[in-house]
Amino acid sequence: xxxxxxxxxxxxxxxxxxxxxxxxxxxxxxxxxxxxxxxxxxxxxxxxxxxxxxxxxxxxxxxxxxxxxxxxxxxxxxxxxxxxxxxxxxxxxxxxxxxxxxxxxxxxxxxxxxxxxxxxxxxxxxxxxxxxxxxxxxxxxxxxxxxxxxxxxxxxxxxxxxxxxxxxxxxxxxxxxxxxxxxxxxxxxxxxxxxxxxxxxxxxxxxxxxxxxxxxxxxxxxxxxxxxxxxxxxxxxxxxxxxxxxxxxxxxxxxxxxxxxxxxxxxxxxxxxxxxxxxxxxxxxxxxxxxxxxxxxxxxxxxxxxxxxxxxxxxxxxxxxxxxxxxxxxxxxxxxxxxxxxxxxxxxxxxxxxxxxxxxxxxxxxxxxxxxxxxxxxxxxxxxxxxxxxxxxxxxxxxxxxxxxxxxxxxxxxxxxxxxxxxxxxxxxxxxxxxxxxxxxxxxxxxxxxxxxxxxxxxxxxxxxxxxxxxxxxxxxxxxxxxxxxxxxxxxxxxxxxxxxxxxxxxxxxxxxxxxxxxxxxxxxxxxxxxxxxxxxxxxxxxxxxxxxxxxxxxxxxxxxxxxxxxxxxxxxxxxxxxxxxxxxxxxxxxxxxxxxxxxxxxxxxxxxxxxxxxxxxxxxxxxxxxxxxxxxxxxxxxxxxxxxxxxxxxxxxxxxxxxxxxxxxxxxxxxx
Numbered sequence: 001x002x003x004x005x006x007x008x009x010x011x012x013x014x015x016x017x018x019x020x021x022x023x024x025x026x027x028x029x030x031x032x033x034x035x036x037x038x039x040x041x042x043x044x045x046x047x048x049x050x051x052x053x054x055x056x057x058x059x060x061x062x063x064x065x066x067x068x069x070x071x072x073x074x075x076x077x078x079x080x081x082x083x084x085x086x087x088x089x090x091x092x093x094x095x096x097x098x099x100x101x102x103x104x105x106x107x108x109x110x111x112x113x114x115x116x117x118x119x120x121x122x123x124x125x126x127x128x129x130x131x132x133x134x135x136x137x138x139x140x141x142x143x144x145x146x147x148x149x150x151x152x153x154x155x156x157x158x159x160x161x162x163x164x165x166x167x168x169x170x171x172x173x174x175x176x177x178x179x180x181x182x183x184x185x186x187x188x189x190x191x192x193x194x195x196x197x198x199x200x201x202x203x204x205x206x207x208x209x210x211x212x213x214x215x216x217x218x219x220x221x222x223x224x225x226x227x228x229x230x231x232x233x234x235x236x237x238x239x240x241x242x243x244x245x246x247x248x249x250x251x252x253x254x255x256x257x258x259x260x261x262x263x264x265x266x267x268x269x270x271x272x273x274x275x276x277x278x279x280x281x282x283x284x285x286x287x288x289x290x291x292x293x294x295x296x297x298x299x300x301x302x303x304x305x306x307x308x309x310x311x312x313x314x315x316x317x318x319x320x321x322x323x324x325x326x327x328x329x330x331x332x333x334x335x336x337x338x339x340x341x342x343x344x345x346x347x348x349x350x351x352x353x354x355x356x357x358x359x360x361x362x363x364x365x366x367x368x369x370x371x372x373x374x375x376x377x378x379x380x381x382x383x384x385x386x387x388x389x390x391x392x393x394x395x396x397x398x399x400x401x402x403x404x405x406x407x408x409x410x411x412x413x414x415x416x417x418x419x420x421x422x423x424x425x426x427x428x429x430x431x432x433x434x435x436x437x438x439x440x441x442x443x444x445x446x447x448x449x450x451x452x453x454x455x456x457x458x459x460x461x462x463x464x465x466x467x468x469x470x471x472x473x474x475x476x477x478x479x480x481x482x483x484x485x486x487x488x489x490x491x492x493x494x495x496x497x498x499x500x501x502x503x504x505x506x507x508x509x510x511x512x513x514x515x516x517x518x519x520x521x522x523x524x525x526x527x528x529x530x531x532x533x534x535x536x537x538x539x540x541x542x543x544x545x546x547x548x549x550x551x552x553x554x555x556x557x558x559x560x561x562x563x564x565x566x567x568x569x570x571x572x573x574x575x576x577x578x579x580x581x582x583x584x585x586x587x588x589x590x591x592x593x594x595x596x597x598x599x600x601x602x603x604x605x606x607x608x609x610x611x612x613x614x615x616x617x618x619x620x621x622x623x624x625x626x627x628x629x630x631x632x633x634x635x636x637x638x639x640x641x642x643x644x645x646x647x648x649x650x651x652x653x654x655x656x657x658x659x660x661x662x663x664x665x666x667x668x669x670x671x672x673x
Contacts, residue, residue, distance in 0.1 A: 006071070006073045006074075006075050006221075007067060007071070007073065007074050007075070008074065008075055008076065008077070009060060009063060009074040009075070009076055009095070010076060011056060011059060011060045011063065011074075011076070012060060012074060012075075012076035012093040012094075012095055012150060013076050013078060013093060014052075014053075014056045015053050015056050015057050015060065015093075015103060015107070015146055015150065016053070016093075016143050016146040016147050016150065018049040018050070018052045018053040018056070019049045019050055019053055019139040019140070019142040019143040019146070020139070020140075020143040021049060022045050022046050022048075022049035022050075022135075022136075022139035023136050023137075023139035023140040023143060025045055026042070026045070026046070026132055026133070026135060026136030026139070027136055029132070030129050030132060030133060030136065036129040036131075036132050037132055039131060042131060042132045042135050043118055043135075045135075046114060046135035046136075046138060046139050047111070047114045047115055047118070049139055050107060050110050050111045050114050050138075050139070050142055051111050051114075053107045053110075053111075053142070053146070054104075054107035054108055054110075054111045057103045057104055057107045057108075058104070060074065060095055060100075060103075061095075061100045061103075061104060064095055064096075064097075064100055069529075069532075069533055070533060072096060072097055072533060073094065073095070073096045074094070074095040074096075075092055075093070075094055075095075075152060076092060076093040076095075077090050077091075077092040078090075078091040078092060078093070079091050081155065081156075082155070085216075086216055087211070087216040087217070089153060089155050089218055089219075090152065090153070090219070091156060092152040092153070092156070093150040093151065093152060093156070094150060094151070094152035094220070095150065096533070096534050097530050097531045097532075097533060097534050098295075098298060098299060098363070098531060098534040098535065099149050099150055101363060101367060101527070101530075101531070102149035102291075102295055103146060103149060103150065105287055105291075105366070105367055105370045106142065106145050106146060106149065106287050106288060107142070107146070109286055109287035109370050109371070109374050109499075110138075110142050110145075110283065110287055110288070112374065112378075112495035112498055112499060113138075113279050113282050113283050113286075113287070113374065113378070113495070114135070114138060114279075115491060115494065115495050116279055116282075116378050116381070116491065116492055116495040116496075117134070117135070117138065117277075117279040118491045119488060119489040119490075119491035119492035120277065120278060120279055120381055120385065120488075120492060121134055121277065121279070122489070130174075133174075134171075134174060134277070137167055137170045137171050137174070138171070138279070138280075138283065140163070140167050140170075141163075141164060141167035141168075141171065141283060141288060141289075142288070143163070144160045144162075144163025144164045144166075144167055145160060145163075145164050145287075145288040145289065145292070146160070147159055147160030147163065148160025148161055148163070148164060148292055148295070149295060152219060152220065152221075153217075153218040153219040153220060154203050154206075154218040154220075154223075155218050157296070157299075158199070158200075158203065160292075161196070161199070161256075161260070161292060161296075162196065164260075164288060164289045164292060165188075165189065165192045165193075165196065165260075165289075166189075167289075168185075168188050168189070168192070168273070168284055168289055169185045169186070169188060169189040170185070171185075171276050171277075171280040171283075171284070172184050172185040172188050172272075172273045172275055172276040172280065172284075173185025173186070173275070173276070174276055174277060174280065175275075175276075175277075178275075180275060181275040181276070183272075184269075184272040184273060184274075184275035184276075185275070185276075187268075187269050187272055188269040188270075188272070188273055191259060191266055191268060191269040192259045192260060192269065193259075194255075194259055194266060195255055195256045195257070195258055195259015195260060195266055196256055196259060197255075198252045198253075198254075198255025198256050198259070199252065199253060199255065199256025199257075199259075200256075201252045202249050202250075202251075202252030202253040202255075202256065203218070205245070205248065205249050205252065206223070206249050206303075209230045209233060209245055209249075210223065210226055210229075210230065212230075213226070213229040213230060215229065220299065220300075223302075223303075224302045227246075227302055227303060227306060228306075230245060230246065231246060231306045233245040233246075235248060243309075244307065244309065246303060246306045246307040246310070247307040247308075247309040247310045249303065249307070249310075250300075250303055250304050250307035250309075250310030250311070251309075251310050251313060253296065253297070253300060253303075253310075254293075254297065254310060254313065254314055254317075256293065256296070257292075257293030257294070257296055257297055257314075257351075258293065258317065259293075260289060260290065260292045260293040260296075261290050261291065261292065261293030261294055261347045261350075261351070262290055262321075262343070262344050262347060263293070263317050263318065263321045263344075263347065263348065263351060264317055264320055264321045264324065265597075267321060267325065267344050268597060268598055268601065270284075270285075270290065270340055270343065270344055271337055271340040271341060271344070271594075273285075273340065274334070274336040274337060274340050278336070278377060278378065278380065278381030278384060279378070279381065281336060281339075281340070281377050281381075282373075282374045282377035282378050282381070285339070285340065285343040285373055285374075285377060286343075286369070286370045286371075286373040286374035286377060287370045287374060290343060290347055291347075291350075291366050291370070293347075293351075294347065294350045294351065294354060294362055294363075294366055295363075295366075297314065297351070297354045297362075298354055298359045298362055298363060298535060301354075301359050301534075301535050301536075301537045301538060302537045304354075304537075305357075305537035305538075308441060311355050311356075311357065311442070312355065312442050312443055313355070314351050314354060314355030315351070315352055315354075315355025315356050315436070315439070315442050315445075315448060316355070316442075316444070316448065317348075317351060317355075318347075318348040318349065318350065318351025318352035318353075318354070318355055319348065319352045319436070319448045319451045319452065319455075320348070320451070321344060321345070321347070321348035321351070322345045322346070322347075322348030322349050322352060322451065322452070322455045323345075323348075323451050323454060323455050323458075324595075325341045325342070325344035325345035325348065326341070326342075326345045326455045326458035326459055326462065327458060327591060328341045328591060328594050328595070329341035329342050329345065329458070329462045330458060330461060330462045330465070330591065331588060331591040331592045332462075332592075333392055333393050333394050333469075334391050334392055334393070335380045335383065335384070335391050335392075335393050335396075335466060335470060336377070336380055336384075336391055338393075338462060338463075338466045339373070339376050339377055339380060339466075342373070342376075342417065342459065342462070342463070343373060345455060345458075345459065346365070346369050346373070346417070346459075348455075349365055349429065349432050349452070349455070350362045350365050350366055350369075350432070352432060352435070352436055352448065352452060353365065353431070353432040353435045353436070355442065356435040356436050356438075356439035356442050356445065356448070356539065357435065357439060357441070357538045357539025357541075358431065358432065358434070358435025358436075358439075358538060358539065358541070359531070359535040359537075359538040360431075360527060360528040360531045360532070360535055360538065361428070361431035361432050361434070361435045361528075362432070363527070363531060363535075364427075364428045364431055364510065364527050364528075365425075365428035365429065365431070365432050367428070367506065367527075368416070368424035368425055368427070368428040368503075368506050368507055369417075369425070369428070371416070371424060371499055371502040371503045371506055372412075372413045372416035372417050372424060372425055372499075372503040373413075373417070374499050375409060375410070375412065375413035375416075375496060375499035375500055375502075375503050376410065376413040376414070376417065378492075378495060378496055378499065379406060379409055379410035379413060379496055380410070381492070382403070382406040382410075382487075382488045382492050382493070382496065383396070383399065383403070383406060383410070383470060385488045385492065386399070386402065386403050386406065386485045386486060386487070386488060387399075387477060387481060387485065388481055388484065390477070390481065393466060393469040393470050394469075394476065395476050395477055395478075395481075396469065396470045396471075396475070396476060396477060397469060397470070397471075397472065397473045397474055397475050397476045397477075398471070398472065398473055398474055398475035398476075399470055399471045399475065399485065400471040400472060401475075402475075402482075402485040402486065403485065403486070403487050403488075404487075405487055405493055405496075406487060406488070406493070406496070407471045408500075409493075409496040409497065409499075409500040410467065410470075410471070411467060411471075412500040412503055412504055413499075413500070413503055414463045414464065414466075414467045415504075416503040416504065417459060417463055418459060418460040418463050418464065418559055418562065418563055419456060419459070419460065419555060419556075419558065419559045420559060421556055421559075422504075422507075422508075423503065423504055423507060424502070424503055424504065424505070424506040424507035424508075425503075425507070426507060426555070426559075427507030427508075427510070427511055427512060427515070428507060429456060429555065430512060430551070430552060430555050431512055432452065433449060433452045433453065433456070433551060433554075433555060434512075434541060434543065434548065434551060435539075435541060436448045436449040436452050437449040437543070437551060438539075438541035438542070438543050439539060439541075441539065453554055453555070453558050454558075456555060456558035456559070456562070457558045457561050457562040458562060459562065460558060460559050460560075460561070460562025460563040460566070461562035461563070461565055461566045462566075463566075464562070464563045464566035464567060464570075465566045465569075465570055468566060468567070468570040468571055469570060472570075472571060473570075473571075473574070509526065509527070510524070510525055510526045510527035510528070511524050511525065512524070512525050512548075513525050514545060514548045514549070514552070517545070
């Protein structure tokens, strides 16, 4: 915050400290003591740490709310991290309205996922301390995400940014004995490094520009106060022409966001992240890592307000990502893959809103998405447990009779994400679409709104499709599996009940003013007003209520069309999907194969790099250059020393004296000559 008093609070350090201590205890036990703790001890430490972090977050947010809106900021300065001349970077934490929303979501949903993991990972009895190692990684992941959202400057944020990247690698490849799982973990790590490289360039460019005008800083408040000093600066591009410096910086920042939050063209790691245990999928997709890019763009809203070109790129990338991922999800049969592409699509919605200046709408959808997507992933995990780790919906069907509780809560998540009026996803998605419709400053914003509506139709369709194929019709599971299908343990179901309630009612906590006026509630859009001091650079959208009602009708129509079409195709006329696949076999094959994007990357990038690494760097430089030429020179020196020079070391003093006299006479002769 630029204006207003900033208050200090020692509570902030405790929020990330609890999960860090949990991870350290497990790490010391496994890495140094080489001993596994009893499972009850692991559960008490890991789950207790995140629950304590959640309770501390509630206390800190309560303290924040005790201050006037214009001065809602708490700072906890831990120590000076870097001090060099005029540049000082503090290791400090900041709690303002934006980070307050994030820590409640991260610790709240994270606590439920930790509890769920007790039941889900109960059958992991490998001899590599898998149960304790899993909870160690979960705690470390939570710590990293909390550092990311609480960081008071770009360096602390980047520390957490890299931490969640490392933890995603550890958790996605958790079952490392399976080669595919290890590959998926590596893929996530490498693709994120590409995005992180762009993010680093953006940080360096911003710091260098501010240093040139006498304000070397990485602190958010100081950057915001100084951004006007470099707002008009232009840079000459290598291919000619001039770009606005802040546009270039904003684009580099967005490259990092596209990697973390799985946007085109760096989205390919996220669907493969399904290789990890289902609680990991829920943690990555719902509450932590993938929301980091959205948070960063919203945190830097003051920069993007000065870079309309970068904002337009964000909006269009988000819109296209939402549409492309939704089309892929339509044809997937793996229940977790459907949800994975759904996550990519919903993240596109968030960037669509942020690019259009609707930062509070992006955060609103981030929060509701955390609830219903965690519910859907954990619900899919309950289905997978009941089906003895089967994920293919072609081998499911009719499960509502066997696991009615899971069917009910999963259905709540489907209705929320599809946008049933009154549920959380309906309100937040409506705000996103409104942001696109009213963004006159974004080229083609009307087309972007149309893309958003089409994506909403596809979302309702593929979510009802996966729900029907999983829970209705004839059970397609083998007889031996069918006879053992049952509801999972209460440790799995209780978090689902909580998330189901939140998915249903969370939107009612901050309904758009259109609905507030209908219900007689002044300033009903409470989240927008709460975030306004931090997201003050967002676009102001003025739309008549009559127009808003038309937009609402279109959004409801999208839900009805998508859901109704799925019901007609998979319940009323189940033969229709087969006929469509046969008549549109080429298109169906392209969608099922995800447009062969992974294959293109493999052919255009991965294989050429492997060839260069093998034939040039390894065989040419390493084997022939270093091992051949360089080591050959070393071998020659060694031979000279072994066969010639060693004989000069006789151990006789007379010989050494003789060589000294000869050497001295030679030097005198050279100097006198």
